[in-house]
Amino acid sequence: MPNYYTDNKDLAFIMDQVMDWNAILAMKETFGDAECPYADAEEAKATFLEMLRDPVGELAANRIAPRAEEIDDIGCKCENGQVIFPEALQRNLKDLCDAQLMGMTIPRRFGGLQFPETVYTAAIEVVSQADASLMNFFGLQGGIAETINEFATEELKEQYLPRMSTGEFTGAMALTEPDAGSDLAAVQTRAKGGEGITAQQDPVTGMWIISGAKRFITNGCGDVILVLARSEDPAKKGGGRGLSFFLVEKGPKVKVRRIEHKLGIHGSPTCEIYFDECPAYLIGSRGMGLARYTAWLMLAARLAIGAQAQGIAQAALEEAEKYAKEREQFGKPIRDFPQVAAMLADMRMRCEAARAVLYATSEIVDLHQGAEAKGLKDETRRYGRIAESLTPIAKYYTTEVANRICYDSLQIHGGNGFMQEYPIERLYRDVRITNIYEGTSQIQVNWAVSRLVRGDVDDVMDGLAKHVFADADLARLQGEILKAFESYKSVVAWLKDKEVAFRELVGPNVTDMFVDIYAAFLLLRHAEKWEYKRKVAARFIRQLGPRVAMNRDLALNAQFDTLAP
Amino acid sequence: MPNVLVFAEVNDGVLHDVSLQCLSAARQVAGAGGRVSCLLAGHGVAGLAPALVAAGADSVAVADDERLAAYVTAPFAKAVGACLDANPADLLLLAASTVGNDLGPAVAAARKAACAVDCDGVAAQGGTISLRRAGYDRKVMTTFVPAAAGLVVGTLRDGAAPAPAADAARQGAIAPLALDLTPAELVSKVLRRDVAKKTVNLKDAKIIVAAGAGVGSPDGLALVRELAQALGAEIGATRAVVDAGWLPADHQIGQTGATVRPDVYLACGISGAVQHRVGMMDARTIVAINSDANAPIFKIAHYKIVGDLKVVVPKLAKLLKA
């Protein structure tokens, strides 16, 4: 029987050989505690990998994947405000609940598994390889539950987290509105006021009242909805500072007005919802809705979307490799033609580079969370700074690479790729959302470039640059990367006194340079542990120099142009 | 020379052809000195006894009893036991069918006898009976021998022995066998049967076009049917197709279906699971059409066509009609 974890040799390698479990676990578990289910780090690691094999990999390959086509065909429907899932999707959700996987990162005291983000990220990748749209239940759950766990009152945690652990409750996050997309500071949904906005709580229940419309809400029909809404008087506290964060439970006052008809992820309902004077709990402090809680939630969700894209990329890559082996033209399999062979090699290389970045990021996120939970101030600050830079970069990189891989995979399929009979047609549609939601690639780049120029990840890069390779070949390749790194550093230094607008203009070039170099370093480290990776690293680094040089030149020559005849 | 008892299986009033093959295997093992007896059990089956004599039985015990109308283990095992008690045998042979593979081991278990099922051959040398059977995905042939003297039970696969030539002139004793069944032996009941009547004759077909789950729908099957017509072939199927209800059960080829040896076997959208392969791998020429180049069926195919059957099958039909 296929297994989407063990069959994915690269993912299994990263989990087994690359992740620094000792470091993660030192932060996240206290061995010897009565409550800790592991004797030591080794046992914990073995448990994580075992769980990825079964249930995660088993379920994905043998139950979820076979249903993907049907779910894509039928899609979700909305009748009289009720969202109706295709039967196969209902089975998927039941299987995830039965396998007790819905609370992967929720604390054990609330019935969850309390696994590190890295394990969850891998699970999301595996599930998304089987059906990307299912990730929007499975992968959204974590970010929402974690936000509640981090910022809500103990009562709210007890009220919601156990039921999110079992999967009885699924979540949604309601940020976007018709006039507030990338710019969430423009959110209009109001949290109780009568005339004007004089925010006040219901004196009896302590609850707030929310009204307004939200658009493009994934799983807006879910049970626990986190809502960004305006609680402060705009005259006194306008823009983002006037927004607070709320928890709304599904009920008659939450109306699903319609669901979108869309290009891909048909198994995930995208809802327009209307809060009709709906009771809500405040989460955390007033006025911090955007700056603190949404930012926190988005960070978690971005990692999840990166993993979703990674899973789709893996699926598209495998489809291409399979097809190119079977399809014959001019008397031989098409993979024997130089151009197709090169495309396949590049696809695999990019897929593995993206994966390297994704899990290096998840590791940092784990270290950050762990340091915070342990109250280690310096580490929290350091890891937090790195995580805030790497997460948008990882999201940007994995989603753009995944799009590219799906594009190439479809190309390798020729005319068949354009037909619904082949899975690549669905993958090609599904992958397209990944670099749009949870912040478009442009928004990720804006986040990234300001932090790169500020030098927020310099220490990480210097560490990689100074690593001493015992192997002469690897040391030589490292020399190649260092040349590109110098070039990148000169561009960043040059940008220091440029205006924000100009930095954003060349943001894609700078981010591409950075992530290329970062991925190259990571692949080279992987090559120390797995012979095969030498070939991947060598190919990647051969292309690195020219790409970095190109991006440097493009940045140095960039200009604001508006072209119109 | 060993004495052999053969259990003659009857389905819908017809002798199982592998039971007849068992008779010829029994004759060979028994040689000149051994006795081949036969148990014919069921309801309304007595008339088949002469055919068993003609096929090589020296004697036939007939247990014709309404309590044996449907197969359940205990009463049939009792009948075999009674036969063995009356005429001790060294070897019991049965067809490797769902009945034989249930009954043989049941008798062996009750009498602590040596047993092997799905055998490809049986032999007796120097007084020792041995059974040969393939295992490990048909990668290993194992020869079994009993650990101690006593009864050996074996079930034979279709084709393990040749069909006997019927000789109407042969003589043999036909005698009824009285059955004394206790209530404990009658606790299991067949409530209902959902079994198809035979409408095709796959065994004698020279050309078989077989459909697998890859046909996808009755529409896909229609394409296969058209090709079969153009070839003058019978239609076979995998269990997946029968389970889907696209073809009746008598079209099924494989371990729980028919075993066939046509000149040409055209497999359309069949993955080639071992349970299917055992039923068709001895076809003289095998052509496989499958969109998955790694499908196991290609390992035994003489002609491999990697492609969509919905495209390839109509093309073939058109070429034939042209």
Added chain:
Amino acid sequence: MAINIVVVVREVWDTRDLSGSVLDGAGAVRAGAMETRFEPEDLNALEAALRIKDAQGAQVTAIAVGETRSVDVLRECLYRGADKVVRVGADPAGLDDQALAALIAGAIAKAGPCDLVLVGTAVPDAENSLLGRHLAAALGVPAVSWVDAVEEVGPGRAVAKRAVEMGYEFVEVPFPALLSMGVALLEDDPRAPRPAKAMLKLKMKKAEVPVVSPADAGAADPAALVAMKVATMEAIAPRVIESQQVDPESEAALKGMLDAVLKGE
């Protein structure tokens, strides 16, 4: 009332993707070179038991003979929802199904009352397909083989859907009874047995597995019970097939193939 179900589970050689031969030069199984797996039909038997448990409640006990090689089938049962497991502490190597059945029957008797025993029929191409029959004889209970689904359970009886040539039979057996399960999961979806439950796996990974000795199972010397032994094992030479690829796009190639095939070449 919740019934008691015993499932017999085995760890078997996985020869599906084996490249190279199963046997070494001396005709013995190359144990070091092969992987093992949870016997797929035993997994179906477990799934059938757990579905009964889901639907109406049942106490499910899994029993295996011998130490784990690499797949701990008993723990896998616990992870999926079995309530209890028992290991019979004997080496199954060299034992036939008669001897194994005696050991297992003893362990079942010790485990307490039991209404249904489920075991994989095992496809005849693998080993052991007699275990169910021998076990039923050793327990003295009625048995049904080739069961694809358990249609009805209780009170005091079960109705099994048994595969026969050309169709199915629905057989009623009173408790206690044994069912040998076949492919079992014929419903459209899900076709695969359930995976592990994560929380349960976390909880059960160190659970103690009780061991019953052969003596306690009433068969102190199981080797003495062996009725059938292996005389020789020989590799079956793979069938050499002259095979050729036919290009489905080329009418000429297809035509050529048809001509060759129909002429009987």
